[in-house]
Amino acid sequence: MGLETVCVNGQRRRPFSFDTLLCPSCRGPLDMAQPAGLTVHPAVTLGEGGTPVVHLQKIGRELGVEALFAKLEFLNPTGSFKDRGSALLVSALREHGVRQVAEDSSGNAGASISAYCARAGIRAAIFAPGSAPPMKLAQIAFYGAEVVKVAGDREAVAQACLRHCRQNSVVYASHNLSPLFIEGTKGFAAEAAAQMRPPPDHALFPVGNGSLLIGAWKGYTELASTGDVQRIPRLHCVQSKACMPIAAAHRKTPWTPPPAGADTVAGGIAVRNPPRLHQVLQALDATGGDAVAVEESDIIHWQRRLSHLEGIFVEPTSAAALAGLYDLRKEGRIRPQDRVLVPLTGFGFKDRIPNP
C-alpha cells in the first residue's frame, strides 16, 4: 500500500508493518505518516460513529457549568468508543490477508477487536487480566474470540500476549500501540466539530492509554489546518488517583505505581505505563489543557448523579471525566461560562453496577 509510519519521538519514517509497533531506535510508539481522512469509510464496519451529543443541563449546574455537553460514545456497536479504532485497524488487517490476531485489553478494546474480527472472519485471542469485569469477558467470548485470563498486573497481560504472538506467529493487534487505531479515533473530533459550532472551550477525557484524546487532538488539528474549525478546544486528561502516571508527569507530582497493580473502579484507565504518555503530554501542552487525578469516591458519585439526573448509564471509567470537571472548575481552570464537552466512553452494563 506504500503506507509509512513515523516515530513519535524522532520523526523517522519507515514502511508500515503490523509487526513493528515501536520505533526500533528509540522504542517510542509510531504514528501513520500519511493521516487517514477524517471521514473514512472502513471496509469492515458495524456502523460505528455518528453518536449523539446531548446537553447536560442538570448535572452541569451541579458541576458549575451551564453549557455542558456529552457525546454518547457508548452508543457504538460494542458499547464503547474503541469501535472507531477497531474499524480502521481490522479493515487493514483484513486487507493484508491477516487470518489470526491476539490483543491484550482490560475489556472494552478486547470486546471491540473481537467483534470486528468476527465480522472480518479473523480469529482473535484476547489476553485479559483475571480481574477484568465478567460482563466484558462474557461479551468477548460471545463474539467467538478466545479469552485468555492472565494473573498479575496489566503489564504481565501484555507480556503474555506478546509471547503468544511471537511463539505462534500471530499478529499483535495492539490497540494501545497501533497507529491505525489512533487514526480511527479522529472521527470523534470530526463529528464533534460538526455537532458543536463553535467548538467547545474544553474537552475532558478519561485517559488510560489516551487513544481518544490523541485522536481528538489529531482530528481537531487537521480541522484547524483546513480552516474547518477556528480553534482547538483545550484537551484535558482525567485519571484516577489510584493510577495517575500522566497526571503526575504533567503536574510534576511524585507518583509511584503501586506494586500490586492499580486498584480503581475505573478499570478502563488503569494503565500504569502508558506507551503514549509523552504524546498525551504533548497534546495537553499544545492545546493548553491540564491533567487531573480524581478520587475513587468522586467517580462513583458522578456516575450515579449522571444516571439519576440525566438518565445516562455509563461505566465508572466514563464518569471520571465528570469528576475531573468538578476538580478543574474548583481550581478555576474551567470557568462557569465555558462550553465543555465530555465523551461518555463506555456503557454502564460493561462493568459492575454499583447500588443505586
Added chain:
Amino acid sequence: MGLETVCVNGQRRRPFSFDTLLCPSCRGPLDMAQPAGLTVHPAVTLGEGGTPVVHLQKIGRELGVEALFAKLEFLNPTGSFKDRGSALLVSALREHGVRQVAEDSSGNAGASISAYCARAGIRAAIFAPGSAPPMKLAQIAFYGAEVVKVAGDREAVAQACLRHCRQNSVVYASHNLSPLFIEGTKGFAAEAAAQMRPPPDHALFPVGNGSLLIGAWKGYTELASTGDVQRIPRLHCVQSKACMPIAAAHRKTPWTPPPAGADTVAGGIAVRNPPRLHQVLQALDATGGDAVAVEESDIIHWQRRLSHLEGIFVEPTSAAALAGLYDLRKEGRIRPQDRVLVPLTGFGFKDRIPNP
C-alpha cells in the same frame, strides 16, 4: 393542547388524556387522531434514533438471502428501541406537568421510561416480574426509579401497577397502551426509508406488544401517502412458540396460553394477551406480511451465529427475528433475491448471556 385520540376499533374521537388508555366503549386501545410528524424533536431527548443500518452478508448466506440488512436499534441511549417511544411519551408527560408515573415492563421499556423520567425530573416506579433479567432491573434502579418486583405472570404485574396508580393517583405511563409511545416508534420507518432506497421487500419484527411493528406500519404508510416511498415492505411478526398469541391468531392455529406463564428465552416478547393484537394483525394484512412462531433453540442458535459471524451482540429476543426469517425462507414466503430488513432491538448485555 387540543390533542385527540381515536379508538382502534370504533374510530371514535375523544380528547387525549393520560388517564384514558382504553376506549371506554369497546375497551380497545387508542391511537393519536393527529399523527405526530415523522421527524419530531422531542423536548425530552437523549439523542435516540439515528441508528445505523448494516449489511449482514455472512449470516444472510446462512439464512438464504443475499440482501439482509439490520438496523441496530440496540444502539439507542438505554440499549433498546423503546427509547423512541419513551422520548415522545415522557416529553408529553413533562409538558403536562406530571411529576410521578408508574409503568409495568419485563425490562427494556421500564429501563427506557426510567431514564427519560430521570432526565425529565419525573419520579418513576417500575413494576416488573420477579423473573425479569437482573441486568435490566439493576439498570432501572440505577436510573433512580423504584423497582417493584411482582410475583406471578405478566398480567399480574400489570394489574399490580394499575392498582398502585389508582390508589396513589399516579399516572400510568404504559408503553403498551399509550398512543404517544407508538407515535415515537414511527421514526424507525422514517430513518429506514432514508437508509434503504428502494425500501426492503420484507421487514421482520420480534413482537410482544408490537409497538415497533405498528410504528413502522404507520411510518411507512405516511411515507407512502406523501410519495416519499414507492411501496411499503411486507411487515412480518415473529414470536416464540412458547408465547404466540398473534402468530396463532394470524395463522388460525389453536394456542392456549400456558397457565404458569410463558417460559421463553425471549423475555421481551413474552406477552400472552397483547392489547394491540388486532392492530398487529391489521398491519400484517395491509402489507401482505405473515406471522411465525419459532423454536427456543433456534433463537439461541441465531443469537450466537449473529455474534460469531457478524460481531453483533443482541439479546435473545432480538435474534427471534432471524429465526423467523429462516422459517419464512423455508416456507418460501421470502425468496433468495428479496431484500430483507430486521431491527435488532436490544443489546446483548441486557439479558442472560448464553455460553459462547
